[in-house]
Amino acid sequence: xETFITYILFSVSLNRFYIGYTSDKIEExxxxxxxxxxxxxxxxxxxxxxxxxxxxxKSEAMQREREIKAWKxxxxxxxxxxxxxxxxxxxxxxxxxxxxxxx
Numbered sequence: 001x002e003t004f005i006t007y008i009l010f011s012v013s014l015n016r017f018y019i020g021y022t023s024d025k026i027e028e029x030x031x032x033x034x035x036x037x038x039x040x041x042x043x044x045x046x047x048x049x050x051x052x053x054x055x056x057x058k059s060e061a062m063q064r065e066r067e068i069k070a071w072k073x074x075x076x077x078x079x080x081x082x083x084x085x086x087x088x089x090x091x092x093x094x095x096x097x098x099x100x101x102x103x
Contacts, residue, residue, distance in 0.1 A: 004061035006068070007052040008081060009033060011044040017077055018047065019068050021061040026052060051081045 005026055009018040018041055022029045030049055033041040041047055055061040071077065 004055045004058050005052050006061045006064040008050050009047040010050045011047050013044045013046050019065055021065045
């Protein structure tokens with residue numbers, strides 16, 4: 001069964017968040033974000049996954065991405081990242097876990 005992931009990346013050098021969704025393995029998507037390319041994430045190569053949610057449909061993942069982006073609030077994004085996600089069934093990596101261990 002194909003899964004879709006809405007994710008939040010953070011770059012220390014830019015001090016910025018990036019929100020996206022993918023059906024790819026999150027490690028591969030992160031590798032592409034960290035490669036040199038044109039576009040928002042191409043400006044840095046230190047992006048790390050700080051949060052993600054797993055969905056069974058593309059439309060759910062896209063909807064959640066749009067919802068988070070619509071907040072336009074760093075504080076709300078940081079609050080989401082700090083949450084444990086258990087109430088909504090969200091799987092959130094902690095500092096000692098690798099993304100691959102969770103998926």
